[in-house]
Each structure stands twice: as C-alpha cells, then as structure tokens.
Amino acid sequence: xxxxxxxxxxxxxxxxxxxxxxxxxxxxxxxxxxxxxxxxxxxxxxxxxxxxxxxxxxxxxxxxxxxxxxxxxxxxxxxxxxxxxxxxxxxxxxxxxxxxxxxxxxxxxxxxxxxxxxxxxxxxxxxxxxxxxxxxxxxxxxxxxxxxxxxxxxxxxxxxxxxxxxxxxxxxxxxxxxxxxxxxxxxxxxxxxxxxxxxxxxxxxxxxxxxxxxxxxxxxxxxxxxxxxxxxxxxxxxxxxxxxxxxxxxxxxxxxxxxxxxxxxxxxxxxxxxxxxxxxxxxxxx
Amino acid sequence: xxxxxxxxxxxxxxxxxxxxxxxxxxxxxxxxxxxxxxxxxxxxxxxxxxxxxxxxxxxxxxxxxxxxxxxxxxxxxxxxxxxxxxxxxxxxxxxxxxxxxxxxxxxxxxxxxxxxxxxxxxxxxxxxxxxxxxxxxxxxxxxxxxxxxxxxxxxxxxxxxxxxxxxxxxxxxxxxxxxxxxxxxxxxxxxxxxxxxxxxxxxxxxxxxxxxxxxxxxxxxxxxxxxxxxxxxxxxxxxxxxxxxxxxxx
Numbered sequence: 063x064x065x066x067x068x069x070x071x072x073x074x075x076x077x078x079x080x081x082x083x084x085x086x087x088x089x090x091x092x093x094x095x096x097x098x099x100x101x102x103x104x105x106x107x108x109x110x111x112x113x114x115x116x117x118x119x120x121x122x123x124x125x126x127x128x129x130x131x132x133x134x135x136x137x138x139x140x141x142x143x144x145x146x147x148x149x150x151x152x153x154x155x156x157x158x159x160x161x162x163x164x165x166x167x168x169x170x171x172x173x174x175x176x177x178x179x180x181x182x183x184x185x186x187x188x189x190x191x192x193x194x195x196x197x198x199x200x201x202x203x204x205x206x207x208x209x210x211x212x213x214x215x216x217x218x219x220x221x222x223x224x225x226x227x228x229x230x231x232x233x234x235x236x237x238x239x240x241x242x243x244x245x246x247x248x249x250x251x252x253x254x255x256x257x258x259x260x261x262x263x264x265x266x267x268x269x270x271x272x273x274x275x276x277x278x279x280x281x282x283x284x285x286x287x288x289x290x291x292x293x294x295x296x297x298x299x300x301x302x303x304x305x306x307x308x309x310x311x312x313x314x315x316x317x318x319x320x321x322x323x324x325x326x327x328x329x330x331x332x333x334x335x336x337x338x339x340x341x342x343x344x345x346x347x348x
Numbered sequence: 349x350x351x352x353x354x355x356x357x358x359x360x361x362x363x364x365x366x367x368x369x370x371x372x373x374x375x376x377x378x379x380x381x382x383x384x385x386x387x388x389x390x391x392x393x394x395x396x397x398x399x400x401x402x403x404x405x406x407x408x409x410x411x412x413x414x415x416x417x418x419x420x421x422x423x424x425x426x427x428x429x430x431x432x433x434x435x436x437x438x439x440x441x442x443x444x445x446x447x448x449x450x451x452x453x454x455x456x457x458x459x460x461x462x463x464x465x466x467x468x469x470x471x472x473x474x475x476x477x478x479x480x481x482x483x484x485x486x487x488x489x490x491x492x493x494x495x496x497x498x499x500x501x502x503x504x505x506x507x508x509x510x511x512x513x514x515x516x517x518x519x520x521x522x523x524x525x526x527x528x529x530x531x532x533x534x535x536x537x538x539x540x541x542x543x544x545x546x547x548x549x550x551x552x553x554x555x556x557x558x559x560x561x562x563x564x565x566x567x568x569x570x571x572x573x574x575x576x577x578x579x580x581x582x583x584x585x586x587x588x589x590x591x592x593x594x595x596x597x598x
Contacts, residue, residue, distance in 0.1 A: 116476030184371025281597025
C-alpha cells in the first residue's frame with residue numbers, strides 16, 4: 063500500500079481512470095470504531111435513564127436548587143392535564159411530550175424527563191439502566207485503551223491531532239464545506255475540521271466523560287477527592303458528564319451527516335475492509 | 349379530512365410506532381436473564397477495582413443541609429415502632445448476634461456510652477442527588493468488636509424496622525472489610541440532634557463510601573453471618589433484591 067500512498071493524484075477533470083484505493087483504517091481502528099458505536103448508543107440511552115431518576119443538574123457539590131443549571135419536570139395544569147417543563151438557567155419552557163411529560167416506554171405518557179424511546183430500557187428502571195451503563199462503561203474503557211495503544215503504535219492518532227499549523231486552515235475548510243470556496247485548503251489525510259472534531263472528541267470530551275463519570279462514584283471520590291474537587295463537586299461532575307454527552311451526541315450528528323454526504327459506500331467500506339478510494343476533497347495519500 | 353392531514357397523521361403515527369418499537373426492544377433486552385447475568389459481570393469488577401479504600405471527604409459545618417432530604421421507605425407505622433417512639437426509644441435494644449462469640453443487646457444509653465464519633469459527610473443517593481449531614485454515633489467496628497465476630501464471619505447484615513409497601517422488610521449488608529471502615533457509623537444523631545423518626549430513629553447506618561441505599565435507616569438487629577443467601581431474596585439487601593448492585597461504591 064505504500065506505493066499508492068505517495069502517488070500524485072491527477073486532476074479529476076482529465077482523469078479517465080478511477081482514483082486509487084488506499085488502505086486507510088487499521089484493524090484496531092475498525093474494530094474499536096464499531097464496538098464504540100454500539101457502546102455509545104447504549105451508554106447515552108442508559109445514561110438518560112439514570113438522569114431521569116433525578117432530572118436536575120446543579121453546578122455544585124451537593125444538590126443545590128440555587129445553582130441549578132437544568133431541570134426537567136412536570137407541572138399540573140388547571141384543566142387537569144400535565145405539562146412538561148424544562149428549566150434552563152432559570153428560564154422555563156413548556157416541553158410536553160418531548161421532555162418532562164413524555165412516553166413512559168410502554169403505552170402511555172408519564173412524568174418523565176426523557177421519553178421512553180430514547181432511554182434504555184424504555185420504561186423507568188434505574189437499576190436496569192445502571193446495569194447497562196456500568197457494563198458498557200467498561201466496554202468503552204477497554205475499547206478506548208485498545209484504540210490508543212493500537213493507534214499510537216500505528217501512528218493513526220498522529221494523523222488526526224489538530225496542530226497549530228492547521229488552525230489558519232479551519233475557516234477556509236468551513237467555507238469549502240459551505241460551497242463558498244472552490245477548493246479545500248491543502249491538507250493531509252484528514253482535513254483541519256475533521257482534525258478539530260476528532261481531537262476535541264478524543265482528547266477533551268472522551269477524557270472528560272471518563273473523569274466526570276468516575277467522580278460520581280463515592281468509592282472513587284473516597285480514594286481521590288481532588289478529582290471531584292477539580293470538576294467543582296459531585297453534582298457538577300454530573301453536569302460535566304451531561305455536557306460531554308451533549309458534545310459527543312453533537313459530534314455523532316455531524317459525523318453521520320458527513321458520512322452520508324461524502325460518499326456513504328466508500329466511507330462505510332473504509333470502516334469495514336479498511337480500503338478507501340481517494341476523492342476530490344481528500345488530501346494526499348493515507 | 350384533508351389529504352395533507354391524513355398524510356401528516358400517517359407520518360406521525362409511523363414515527364410514533366418506530367419510536368415505541370425502540371422502547372420495546374430495549375425493554376425486552378433489559379428483561380433477558382442471560383443478558384442480565386452478563387451485565388452483572390461489571391459489579392465484581394467495580395468492587396475489585398474501586399472497592400472500599402480511602403475515606404470520604406469531610407465537610408465544614410457551613411456545608412450542612414439543615415433540612416436533610418427524606419427519601420426511601422415510609423417511616424415505620426406499625427404498632428411495635430409506634431410503641432418504641434412513644435417511650436422515646438427507651439425500650440429499644442440493638443441486637444448483635446449470629447456468628448459472634450458474645451451476642452449483644454445495646455440500649456441507646458449503652459450505645460452512646462461507647463463513645464461518640466462525629467463526621468460531616470455527603471450522602472450520595474443512587475438516584476443522583478447529594479446532601480450533606482453531620483452524623484454522630486458509634487463506630488460500627490467498635491460495636492462489632494464487643495460482640496467478637498468469629499473467623500467464619502464474612503458479612504454483617506442489618507435488619508431494619510421498616511417495610512416496603514409490599515411488606516418486605518428492609519435489610520442491607522456489608523462485608524467485614526467494609527464494616528471495619530473507620531467511617532462506617534451507627535448514627536444516633538443528625539445535625540446535632542437525635543435522629544427523628546423520618547431519618548431512621550433511633551439508629552441508622554452511615555456508609556459514606558457507598559451510595560445511599562447502603563446507609564440503612566431504622567436498624568433493629570445486626571446479624572454477623574458467613575452468607576446472605578438466606579435473607580430476603582438472597583442478594584444482600586432490599587434494593588439488591590430489586591436489581592441494584594450489592595457493591596454500591598459506584
């Protein structure tokens with residue numbers, strides 16, 4: 063594969079032959095990617111199940127309504143119906159059927175922060191949610207360890223880290239995506255926006271997720287008070303855990319959009335067999 | 349009905365069905381016993397890795413919740429507990445028995461005479477909330493030492509005076525290592541006042557290194573045993589019997 067890696071790409075307008083296939087993703091990356099994908103789904107959904115048991119997030123150590131950032135609850139209306147109410151930084155929004163008063167995961171609706179179709183399991187079951195969450199947290203830890211060990215030895219991680227020289231290329235790349243610029247700025251295997259996304263996920267939000275999850279454990283807290291203190295306390299750790307979730311779900315949304323819009327077959331093949339056909343908006347080589 | 353309404357209605361019905369299907373799948377997976385036992389593999393792993401090490405953080409008086417949140421089972425309302433309450437728990441005795449060389453029955457005065465330990469710690473509920481209380485009482489290990497557990501002893505089981513709405517008694521258990529932790533406390537006071545009925549009077553357990561359901565209220569009898577298989581449904585506690593992990597350090 064090294065031979066094609068350094069090959070010059072011909073301008074597509076004059077090229078009659080297809081662009082070359084390159085071996086892009088190592089087996090470690092491909093396996094951990096799909097295990098991650100499964101674990102991510104279960105962890106987010108079971109996490110929302112756990113959230114539902116106490117649907118408040120406080121920027122504090124102990125629970126403190128005065129420092130409440132997010133609260134998802136229900137309110138009795140004069141007509142006897144129940145409304146879902148979401149309060150963010152003290153501003154209340156009616157969110158009936160979406161948040162606060164939602165699907166009970168069976169056949170009706172109930173006073174429940176997140177609806178049954180997005181929690182794991184669907185109905186209210188904190189013990190069940192914790193069982194899934196704590197198991198897949200281990201899967202995620204093992205998977206992440208395998209990824210970093212495999213990635214560091216194969217230099218995959220090196221390709222996706224945002225470097226200072228990439229920063230001036232972020233805006234031109236965004237303009238290219240928005241079709242306000244003809245050509246993407248010159249870049250390597252991954253473009254600067256991809257690097258920014260991967261770097262923030264791998265080195266900011268994933269570690270924040272792990273650290274804030276551990277800080278929620280009274281057993282871990284007893285071993286390492288500074289961890290919880292660093293995050294602003296236990297309830298604050300719960301808030302960080304949620305913030306990291308929102309960031310990763312956001313990444314997931316962008317990721318899926320781009321996978322679908324930049325050649326879904328080619329993208330999926332690269333994550334199954336490892337082979338990727340270079341395209342017009344790609345950089346050089348693997 | 350206009351065509352647009354029919355189409356919109358059909359689309360909404362399809363979306364709702366798809367979403368309901370999602371819950372059906374997760375519900376079914378959640379109830380599968382084989383999957384359940386696989387998922388339970390995380391518990392011994394957490395117990396081994398985190399365990400009971402170090403000590404829970406101590407807080408200044410300024411952090412105390414003066415109105416400490418009441419949660420869990422209703423305060424016992426049976427005639428036996430009512431009788432105990434009426435005489436200010438003068439007839440209460442904390443029984444320590446089982447695999448011990450010297451079974452004990454302590455009155456509240458005798459417990460207080462064993463020396464008082466005060467700790468202001470955070471109570472972390474499995475639901476997710478936290479509250480800080482100032483707890484005073486006697487170290488669990490001091491009480492156990494007087495009863496002299498036998499070498500076969502592996503668990504300390506706390507039989508409580510409260511019952512679920514289905515009539516199942518509350519109980520909890522710690523292993524000998526957890527029971528020997530210096531912060532494992534048989535609390536008699538909360539926020540410098542004797543425990544009131546809602547907070548577990550006259551004696552409650554406090555285990556600040558684990559989630560709140562370990563900190564059993566209304567403790568009536570302590571049993572030292574080599575197993576908890578024969579108590580309740582055999583999982584080591586009321587909530588454990590409902591599917592929660594026995595190791596509650598995470």
